[in-house]
Amino acid sequence: MKTNHLSRLNEVWIPNPIYFLTTCTFARQPRLHNDDFLAIALEVWTNCERLYGWKVGQFVVMPDHVHFFAADSARQTTLSEFMGRWKEWTAKYCNRRLAYSTPLWQSEFFDHVIRSKEKYSETLQYLAENPIRAGLANRTEDWKYRGVIHELECE
Numbered sequence: 001m002k003t004n005h006l007s008r009l010n011e012v013w014i015p016n017p018i019y020f021l022t023t024c025t026f027a028r029q030p031r032l033h034n035d036d037f038l039a040i041a042l043e044v045w046t047n048c049e050r051l052y053g054w055k056v057g058q059f060v061v062m063p064d065h066v067h068f069f070a071a072d073s074a075r076q077t078t079l080s081e082f083m084g085r086w087k088e089w090t091a092k093y094c095n096r097r098l099a100y101s102t103p104l105w106q107s108e109f110f111d112h113v114i115r116s117k118e119k120y121s122e123t124l125q126y127l128a129e130n131p132i133r134a135g136l137a138n139r140t141e142d143w144k145y146r147g148v149i150h151e152l153e154c155e
Helices: 035-052 079-098 117-133
Strands: 018-024 054-061 065-072 110-114 146-148
Touching: 018 079, 018 117, 035 054, 035 065, 035 079, 054 117, 065 079, 065 117, 110 117, 117 146
Parallel strands: none
Antiparallel strands: 018 065, 018 110, 054 065, 054 146
16 A cells, blocks of 8 residues: 655645745755746746745745745645646756756655744744754845745734
8 A cells, every 4th residue: 555655635724824835956956055046936936826826925045945935825726736836847947047957856845834823933933044054154134045025924
């Protein structure tokens, strides 16, 4: 009997949930912490609401993974479809524009449903301090591969 390692819930019983998402590069290759990848990620994230109905909030790009918040604003695609499309288009653009080999991403991603304002604040702090914990910056402001597309509000 085969089990799905990262099976996802078909329904979340929280109105308008915010997800904290993490996806890693294939073989954890450090390919992401540069201005060219950041421009591609921003381009794709900016189009996510129009194309897939998902708003992207705060994010941090690390050398071999990305953390970001997202919320389904239109109920037009599932979380897995949205993440698949985001990974697909960032990989295609990186291949075409930066000559990155494929695959760019691991096939799985990790998601965490934010269940309270307190947890949202804690997770925002975790995201902001990620480059410091990794020894890549002394202060949050020193890491330029971070930002926000939409301000997301936890209900």
